[in-house]
Every structure is written in C-alpha cells, then in structure tokens.
Amino acid sequence: MKFQILTLFPEMVMQGLNTSIIGRAVENKLIEIDAVNIRDYTLDKHGKVDDYPYGGGAGMLMQAQPVFDAYQAVTKECIKKPRTIYVTPQGKTFNQSMAEEFAKEEELVFLCGHYEGIDQRVLDEIVTDYVSIGDYVLTGGELPAMVMIDAIARLVPGVLHNDISSQTESFYNDLLEYPQYSRPEVWHDKKVPEVLLSGNHKKIAEWRLEQSVALTKERRPDLYKKYDKSMQAFKRLKKQKRKYIHMMEQIAQGRANMLYNKGMDILLMDKLSGIYMMSAESVESAKVMLCESSMDVKIKSGGVLMIVCDPDIKELLVKDYGMETENPCYQACYTSRETLHVRHKDIRPLTLEHKEYVKEHYHSDMKYIEARINAGIMYGAFVDDKLVGFIGGHREGSMGMLFVEESQRRNGIAGSLEAFIINKLLEQGRTPYCHIYEGNIASFKLQEKNGLYLCDEPLWWIWS
Secondary structure, three states: OEEEEEEOOHHHHHHHHOOHHHHHHHHOOOOEEEEEEHHHHOOOOOOOOEEOOOOOOOOOEEOHHHHHHHHHHHHOOOOOOOEEEEEEEEEEEOOHHHHHHHOOOOEEEEEEOEOOOEOHHHHHHHOOEEEEOOOOOOOEOHHHHHHHHHHHHOOOOOOOOOOOHHHOOOOOOOOOOOOOOOOOOEEOOEEOOHHHHOOOHHHHHHHHHHHHHHHHHHHOHHHHHHHHHHHHHHHHHHOOHHHHHHHHHHHHOOOEEEEEEEOOEEEEEEOOOOOEEEEOOOHHHHHHHHHHOOHHHHHHHOOOEEEEOOHHHHHHHHHOOOOEEOOOEEEEEOOOOOOOOOOOOOEEEOOHHHHHHHHHHOOOOHHHHHHHHHOOOEEEEEEOOEEEEEEEEOOOOOEEEEEEOHHHOOOOHHHHHHHHHHHHHHHOOOOOEEEEEOOOHHHHHHHHHOOOEEEEEEEEEEEO
16 A cells, blocks of 8 residues: 655654554555655745735645645556545544545545645645544644554554454444553552453453443443444344354454444445445345445445345345346354364464465465465465465455365365364454355365354355
C-alpha cells in the first residue's frame, strides 16, 4: 500500500512515520510512504504558496496552483484516481471503521492544509474525502495525517505480523480492550489476576471478554449498545451453528460490519475482506433486506462477493439480480476446545521465500498468497528440511489452501497440518471452520477424522 502526503513540512511527517512498527513496515516494503513538498511546485520565484483571501478575513490561504501541480505530479502514473483525503476539522470524524475502509485501497493521497486553509476550487477538483480527527483546530494537517496513516497502515497484512493483533485492540469489535499485565507478577502489592497465570486459553479468553464488556459498558455505553445488538444476532445464528458458523465467527471476532439485523434477516460485511454474508427467513424478507440496506444497488454496480446458505435466496440473487455462482460447498466446524495431536513435528510458518512453491500448487493470484504469508497465517510441513505441503487461513477467516505432495499423502501430513492450524486458532479463542466443495471426498474424510462437524446443508459463494 502506498501513502502520498502533500505537505509544506515533509521532514516532519517522515521523521514521525519512519519509526517503530510503521518504519519497519516501510523497510520491509509492506507499505510505501512519500512526503511531497507543495512549495516545490509553486510558480512564485520567492517560493510563496499563500495569499490573502478574497473578501477579506484573518490570515493567509494556500493557493490552488501549487497544490494542484503537486497533486498531478504524484498521481500522473495512477491507473485510476486515488482517494484523496483532505485533513480538515470540517470533515467526518475519523474512526476505526474508516481506517478499515481506507486500508483496502492500494494508494491514498493525504492533503495537509496550513494557514487558514486551501483555495476551495482545488479542493473541489481533487479531494474525495474530507476527514477530521476531532473537534479542535491544529496549526496544520500533518499531525492528523500521521495519526490516520498509523491507524490505516497497521491494518495492512504483515505490518503487525498477523491478522489477530489488530483484532484484539480497542474499538475493533465495538469493545474497549481488556486490562493487560506484564512482569513482575506482584507490583506495589498488586498481583496479576490468577486466570492469566493458569495457561488455560479458554478461561483467559472468557476473562478478557468479560473485562472488555464491563469496561465498555461503564466507559462507552454508545459502543456497548452496538456490541449488544450484534451479540443478539449471534445468539439467533447460534441455533443453527453448523450452518452459520462463518457469520458467527465474524461477529465473535469483531469483524462484522452489521448492515441489517432483524430476526434471522441478517446481512453483514467482513471488515477485512469486504465479503458479504447473509441469512434470511424468506425470499420476500430477503428482498426487503437487500433494498433497505442498499445492497441491491451495490450488487448491480458489480464487484460484490457474497456467501449465502439458503437455496431459495441463492436462486433469487442469481435470477433477479444477475449474480453468478459455482458448485456448492459444505461447511465444517471444530466445536471442541481440546487441542489436537499433531503427528508430524516439523511444521513452520511460511515466509515469502516460499511464495513460488505455494503459487505452483495452489490456484490463486500471487498478491493474495503474499498477503496470507505476510499475515502470518500460512504454515508448511517439512521433510528433511524440504517443504512438502502447506495450509493457510483465508482472508474471511476459514481454514483452507491445503496441499500435500503426492509422495507424502499417506503419511498423515494433511491431518497434521489441519490439526496444527486448528490448535493455533483455538489459542486465539476462535472456532475453526472450513468450506469443502461438493464431491471432495478426501477432504470430507479428513474433517471427520479431525473431529469437525459437517453441516448437511450447502452454502454458495456468489458474485456480481
């Protein structure tokens, strides 16, 4: 992902951003940050970029010409117009949802104002988003731009080394973060809570959730109200857990952007992948849901990827909305909290040096494979230090991407790979699940062997 910053103080933003986690992400080429000095593009021989505002008033105003020329210089090679964010107290207030939305872009341009602002004519021509970080006035847009870039960049796969880090922090799932403790075990006569010393991952996860809920209810009742409404949907879906485990996990992990939530008529979008998931009580209620959520307009505009579990709803989306689908899948989930025995011992996280091997054996584009590896959610099985198979976690949260070389397929490596990733997910308080294409007998047998429960109703991936 690339960030372009148009500013009068490039040294200020680069010094601030080239440190710590964000600085390491730049070094590792996970993100790119470039600060461009607007003053370099002025036509004034004295380097002026400002002038008095028409109509009078206090202060000076940044002129349109140098801003526009700087913008053209950084966007001239862009295939499409990038989202351009003008940092201003007049904009929408920045929040985590906005950070997640911006993190899906390949390139962002930040325009930092100064003095009394910028000539409105150039703003009208180049700006796509007006964004504020709060109801107060600063001397320039550089500090807010740095705040937003930090929040956005840490959501880029690989910046935090895994997908889980960003999902356990304040605001990610409408809950404030639970209290954290480190060494020593006793400090100022205050002891670390016993549960955190127990090694019981299930109890630790339960304690942390309880603490997060209590803190949010006390300090941010507005956030707690959103959380409670989502959890009511979770409880309704839980009555058919095998069928709706994918939607339940989105809610439980704080990844669900709830677009519609009435009874069993539920429409959500995974904040990380942008994939939509829906359930509906009937075809008629589905039509109402699609209309009231404006999903019908998005579908017709194209680019929508969705998971549905009801054949009648699938037919509605295909026939009435022109969506396409492929063979059905069956969902399997691991509901036990007991870890599995991993027979094959040499299983390690994959690195980018293994990406060509994965591409050779798994049908996906290289960008997706690199993102999965950077997210720290791909693991390989090695025999005599040679990679012979792998497994990964898909962007929407399911297990998958399983491959084992033909010569190793009767050695229990596939089962070990799946058991390994199941154990990793259990450590994170998640319910492991996967999608199996109809007719994949070997995969059905593997899920049964590892103790996953299969839903006897299919689901469909559909797109527009």
